[in-house]
Amino acid sequence: MSIGRITPAALSERLRHSPAPLLLDARRRDAFRREPLALPHAVPIHMDEQPPQLPDLPRSTPIVVYCLCNGQASSTRVARWLDAAGYRDIAVLDGGWPAWLAGGGVTAVLAPEARRQIAGWTVLAEEPQGDLIAEAAFLRGLALPARRDLAVLFVDMVDSTRLFATHAPEQVLGLVQAFMEIVTEIAVSHCGDVHDFEGDGAMLYFASPTESLPAAFAIRDALAERRVTRPDLPEVRMALDFGPLVIGRIGGRERRGLSFIGTAVHTAARLLKLAPPGGIAATEAVMNHARASQQDHANAFLLHAEPQHLKGFDAPVSVYLTHQSSRRRKT
Incomplete structure (x- = not known):
């Protein structure tokens, strides 16, 4: 499984250079309504969408996933989906959204049309099996x-x-x-x-x-x-x-x-x-x-x-x- 970790400071540095990684914000739709802020240019992944949908992009695209909880459970789950879909450059934001805020990271309001940044989407065929979410x-x-x-x-x-x-x-x-x-x-x-x-x-x-x-x-x-x-x-x-x-x-x-x-x-x-x-x-x-x-x-x-x-x-x-x-x- 090719899933890495990235600190808020390292992600901030990567976002200053091209090509910047695609940012995926993993949460339920009601969580987006309660907290509309996100990392700039992030694309929402709806955790309560059935079946889950993922961006259909070249599998070499660098992707960083984050979620609202500091335990990275939802972001790790999405990273597993991406790994199963064949993506090769995936990282989970260490500490998630709370760590990004604590480090003074830039935020922006997540626009309703943010998903339109991605032209093609694919459906997750099957939930990958593996260790407990907590362990991963x-x-x-x-x-x-x-x-x-x-x-x-x-x-x-x-x-x-x-x-x-x-x-x-x-x-x-x-x-x-x-x-x-x-x-x-x-x-x-x-x-x-x-x-x-x-x-x-x-x-x-x-x-x-x-x-x-x-x-x-x-x-x-x-x-x-x-x-x-x-x-x-x-x-x-x-x-x-x-x-x-x-x-x-x-x-x-x-x-x-x-x-x-x-x-x-x-x-x-x-x-x-x-x-x-x-x-x-x-x-x-x-x-x-x-x-x-x-x-x-x-x-x-x-x-x-x-x-x-x-x-x-x-x-x-x-x-x-x-x-x-x-x-x-x-x-």
């Missing part, structure tokens, strides 16, 4: 074990045990697959990844709540929409936290896996039982991020009447739950 993106180059702040999102199928009483095991497997396919696709499109599928649930992780919180609402809405045509699909409940985690490998010589150790993992797991069907539970750490940059999501939560005493924790935890009116209404 925001854990790349880190000596493990490593410590960094991450957002954790636990997803649970409500009343899944009942399925075994009403469905054959093969049917249950099909329902779990349909459920987790939606969860996985949305997690990856929001700069996240799945750490593990645990029976009727999954643990997802993201660089920050800026990605995990919109992902939680998108998962909830997508599963609710899918239940219209597949009513036996279970409802979902979710819980989020954010904080420092230690990431390292565990296991023996025959089999090793990536492990996430930290309070945020246990807090989110314990909060799951407090979320009602279709509901989302979140901690104060997540809400602080939401109030700063995602007020519409923050407004969807109400503080639980009493701080919760969670198993294994000495101090009570403030818990926020989505209220019923936060659910998307069909028109």
Whole structure:
């Protein structure tokens, strides 16, 4: 895989000389609406476009991809697409958009017609397979074990045990697959990844709540929409936290896996039982991020009447739950 990394300073220098690399800005369409600024002359790649579309240019064209999160998850994903399409000179911007801003990089408003800079587009035939997004993106180059702040999102199928009483095991497997396919696709499109599928649930992780919180609402809405045509699909409940985690490998010589150790993992797991069907539970750490940059999501939560005493924790935890009116209404 011919994917490199480039620092903001090195990219700034490259942009002063000809030929300058093609800049691709990888994010969802609603993210462009919320934050219209971008690197000058960047071309948007819509992460929620199905199937994904890529520029159809000479494969020797130098390309630099960046995304809004400092973990480079979406930009790494697009870089993989480009590599699979045959491009040979691809780099991901180290630290993404936050690093570019922190370095005093020039910005410009991304014009709606920016995609017209590219005359030809091609459809991604198939998602490339490979390492976990985290290992290829925001854990790349880190000596493990490593410590960094991450957002954790636990997803649970409500009343899944009942399925075994009403469905054959093969049917249950099909329902779990349909459920987790939606969860996985949305997690990856929001700069996240799945750490593990645990029976009727999954643990997802993201660089920050800026990605995990919109992902939680998108998962909830997508599963609710899918239940219209597949009513036996279970409802979902979710819980989020954010904080420092230690990431390292565990296991023996025959089999090793990536492990996430930290309070945020246990807090989110314990909060799951407090979320009602279709509901989302979140901690104060997540809400602080939401109030700063995602007020519409923050407004969807109400503080639980009493701080919760969670198993294994000495101090009570403030818990926020989505209220019923936060659910998307069909028109």
